[in-house]
Structure formats: structure tokens, C-alpha cells
Amino acid sequence: MIYYFEINPQILHENLEGEVIIINLTSGIYFSMNAVGGYIWALIEKKQSFDVIIKTLAENYQEETLVIQKAVQKFVDELEKQGLITRISVKPSEPDVIESIIPKNPGNFVAPILEHYQDMQEMLLLDPIHDVDEITGWPHQKQESK
């Protein structure tokens, strides 16, 4: 069965140079994902079906389709569990063009990962200049300040 996805309207999401940031404005939980997760999210934003997502990743990565399918399934299950998306069977309005979501030569396929940060209030108390890792920035704490 072909299914699609709907992004929860209570979700704020933004793509920062390939890094996808998501925040559930109701619960205040903050999510981030790795590169492959970001591509999947971008395809979901562009209203692509599960099958098209698998196909797109398989065309760009040197990995078995079954491996990709299992990893993506696990990932979208997690997105749904966290209330970020809803699975729907009705095809949405005309899907968007999906050119150049995944760059050329994206490297090896790495399973998509969704990280979440529960304690938003505590994270927002972190000094975004002094308490954070200098390379990755807030909300990643400096090792010694954890």
C-alpha cells in the first residue's frame, strides 16, 4: 500500500545548511537529525510517498534497497511516534519537484538518526557562547561543562 506523510502543524522546522531542526511547540521538545534524516525530512516536506523516498535514496547511495528500506521504516516510525508526522493514505496535492535534495556523491549510506532533547527549559539556560562546543554550537555543551 502506498502511503504518504503529513507534518504536524504544531511543528516548527527549519533547514540550516543541511541540518534539520524541529521543535514541537506544544511539548517544547527539540529534535535534530543527521544528513540522511534531513534528506528524508525534505522529501516528506515535498509530499513524497514512502516508496519514492526509498527509491530516491537507493538511486543516490551505494547500498542495498532492502537495507535502506528497513532504516527508513524505522526512522519514519520514530518520527510518527514523536508526533512529528502522521501517516496518510490519501495522496496529497501535487507533490513538489524533488531535484537536488541529495547532493552528488553523498558518501556512504548511514542510517537516519533522530535526536531529541527533552529539557528545553534547561537547554535554554545554557550560555550559547561560553557553555557550548565551539565547533557545533548550542545546544551541544562543551565537554567539561556537562
Added chain:
Amino acid sequence: MDILDCLDYVEHRYELKFEQQLILRALTAKIPQNREYLDKWTASVNFDDIDYITLKMVPALYNTFRDSYLDNAYAGRMKGIYRYFLIKNNLIMSDGKVIIKKLVDAGIDVILFKGAAMTLAYYKTPALRHMGDLDVLVRKDQLKHAEEILLANGWKYRYTEEQKMTYVHSYDYINFRNHGFDLHWHSLYETPIDGIDDGIWQRAQSFNWDGISLKIMSSEDLILTSMINGFRNFLFITDPNSSHEINWIYDITQIIKSEEKIAWEIVYEEANNRGLTETLFYAMSVLRELSEKFISTEQINQLFQSNTKFCRDFFRGLISEGRTHCLNFQKRRQVDKFINSTDKWRFLWRKNGVNSKVISSHNKYIKNFLNSAGDVELIYLNNEFIPVLPQVFDITHPARLGKIIQQQHNTQDGYLHLGPGILALKENHKMSDYSAQIDVLTGSIKDKFLPGESITLELKIINTSPHCWVLDKKQQHQIGVSYHLLSSEGQVILWDFPRSYFFVPRRGYVNFIMPGEEIICELPIVMPKHTGRYTIQLDIVQESITWFSEKGSQFPKFEIEVVSEKELVC
């Protein structure tokens, strides 16, 4: 009278730090100059030491340059700061949206303004516009209903009920997440007058915020409120490490960039109606100094040209404050002729000006001669200042100073001439003794006042400490007199009010009050808006450091009562 044509420069207290100018230029200049400014900023700051005002501008810097590969040393943390404000501001907006929907559904007219309005109308993402709260304007007759809705939905008033009595234009509410909701019934603190916002209501534009039909302030009113709010905050800076706010300047540049045309005459008229013409003039000057593309000399001249009273008062103010050095020399006679109504004002170049707040003082002066780079080349130091010299200066070359004193002391003009490299003004202006005396000379402290009534006291302030009070235009530790509002039981209702500073500005001078010397100045006091018994407590402040009363000095206080007109007549 084209006011700007008569000036070499506009002297105002809103001095932006060099790093702040670089940020603003990095954000507003054209490619590739903007990149040059960013690189200069990166090279000139220690990122670990940036203040909160600068921090608030980092998301805009990150956003401006990320597509062109932000590769500076701070890129990682700048991106993190962008994330930080993206999430923080979105949470504030999200909570605010919920309660605004309830207000609108209950039939309350709402105008969104300040940060939230700027975000929705111009920035498009909350990451770019710091906000501590959401600001909405409601009609005064709907205020009570709006408050009931807030309270019923988990919001509570931020301060005490006693403090609430003294607020005349808005109430601050917070929710369980400590997010703020500023409920205004007047748009500006400076003008809490019924009907003053009628123009704002007429010009407000309909806006649909995710299905909520509300209004947003027009671009002209957003510009005016940004300018007035931006300029107001600098009067009350208490953190010695902070600078003047600059986000209001960036806000206005973004409005101007996005709108086809700004009706500056509306901004001007609204400011004029509120008695805020002078603040508008200075705020426009700051914007013009950033770039004439935002507002030109011609536009400012045109707006103020027909306001003869403002122009005359402006030039007379320069004279009375001894600040005529900023006048264009070639235009001096034209100005003199323009303002001449009585002989009193025909002293454009007289040496000792009279400040409208400082009536007379025994201020002494040290004159600095600055070179074109702004460095001190020569100091004229009055001989009688020598005993207190170590209080005010770090002596960087004691041997040389000793030699100069030997050679020059008791010269005819009574001054030492010191070249560079001998003295440096102390950075730390904390004193060990804050003794002072305030005598009230004139001005009536009656028993009863009407709400909002204002009086002016003439005060004599005496420096009874062994310390020299240093008053330097550039420093943030200005010394001035002010007052506190207490309840009749002595509890603080409102601590901070406008000050009358002792500094008498003269370009290139540091001035100071020696031990034992006195200043006579005026202090305007505005009575509370609500009836009741209060205590007015006079006090002296050294900004960013301390109130003199906190260090043991005791000053006059007055028990007063604010009554209604009816009660006063009876």
C-alpha cells in the same frame, strides 16, 4: 531653516561602539562591502566577551552570510546562537499566539507591534528578532476584559499589585514558562494620554496569523515606536559592560528595505503630537549616520524645516549647554539671526553656558586636545587639581609628571600642559566614600497633588566626600540626582526615574566636582497616576555602580498624597 545644513555633525549621546557600527554595516551594506565589514568585526571582537546586545544581532549576521559560506572563526557558535533564538523566540510566539487567539475570539481588538510584528511582517523567522515578550495594544475600554482572559488562561501579572499601580501604559504578564505578554493600552510609555493612539488604530493593517485575524501596526508607526523605545532604553543602562541597543536600528532598516515608500511625514507628525520631536530628530540622525539610503539629509531637513519652534529650541539648547562646537562655522550668523528674539540669546560663542538642568556649578575642567584619530595629544590641567590627581588618573609616567610639575607649576595661566603618555583616566570610578548633601532651595512640595502633576525642584548638591566626582561625557558612570517612589510605609514602589545629571558638556573636556564644591540644578518630579499616600525620596546615583543612599548617605524625603480633583477642591 535647514537644520542639518547648519551643523557639522549632530552631537548626541547615542554613541555606538566601533564593533556595533561594523555589525550594522555588515548587515546593511551591499555585497561585497558587507563581507569586508563582517571580516573586520570578526577580527575586532573577542567572541567570548560579546555582550547581550551584540549576541542578539548574531542570528541576523549568521543568516546574512550563511549562503555565501560563513567561514569565520565563530561560525559554529554563531549557528548555535541562531538555533538558540530560533527555538526561544518561537516558543514565545507560540505561547503568545494561543492567548491572542482567545482575545480575538472574545471580540477584543488587538494590534501586534514591536518584535512580534516585526517578525511576522518583515523577518519571517523569529530567529532573527530577539524578543523577551509579545507586545499587543488593546483599546482601554477592553483592557479589563483582556486581563480577565489572560488570568483565566494561566497568565499572571509579573509584578506586585502595588507596582501595578504605577504603570501607566502597559501591564506585563507571564505564563508558567516565564514567557512575557505585554498588554498595552497606550503604545508608548512617554505618552499615556487617552486618544493619542487614534492614528495608530486607524493606520493599523489587517493581518492573518495562522487563521487569527488581527492587526499589525503600520510601517510608519513601527518605525516611530522602534525609535522611541530604542532611545529610551539608553537612559537606564545599569550594566557597565553593556552598550546602547542597536536592534531598533536594524529593525528600521529592514522596514525601509521592504516597503516601497515610507511616509516620513506621518512618523514626524505622530512624534510631534506626542512631544517627541527631539527624540525623533536624534533617532533619524543615528539612522542617517549609518547610511543616507535609509534617510537622507534632505528628508530630515524637509521634515523639520517648518517647525520653527523646534529648530529655535534646538539651537538655543546647543548654546545653553555650551555645545556650539558642532555648528557649521559658516552658518553661525544665519543661526544667530534665526534664533534672535531677545538679547539673551545673542551669545553664540560665550564661554560659560547655563545648562537648563544644571543652573550653576563649580565644575572644574580638564581640557583634552584630540587629534584627528581621537587620541589625546595634550591635556590642560588646572594647578588646583594636582592634589586630587591620583583619584582620577592612573599616572603612567610618574617621573615625567614630577618634572613637569616642577617646571610648570605656578606659571602665569595656572595650568599644566601635559603631553600624551603621562596620565590615563581611571577605568574604575568606584569611590570609597559616597557622602553628599542635598538641600531643596525652591520648588513646592505641597501636601496634596493631582494624579500625574509635575513639579520642578531646585536643588543644591554638595560633594561632602573627600573624593573628586569625575564627570566624563564618554564614560557610563554619570553622576546625577533623581528620586524613588515609596509607599507611605516606606516600601519601594518604583525605584528608577529620570535623572538630572551633573555633567555640563563641553567638547574635549572632562569635568569634575571637587570635595566641598556644589552644584545647583533642577529636578522634575512627576506624581503617580493613582491616588494614595506616597513618599518621594531624593537620591544621587553613580550609574552602573551605586546609589549614594545605598552607601549610607541620607537625603530629603517628602510625604505626599495624590488626590482626585474633587478631593482637592473640597
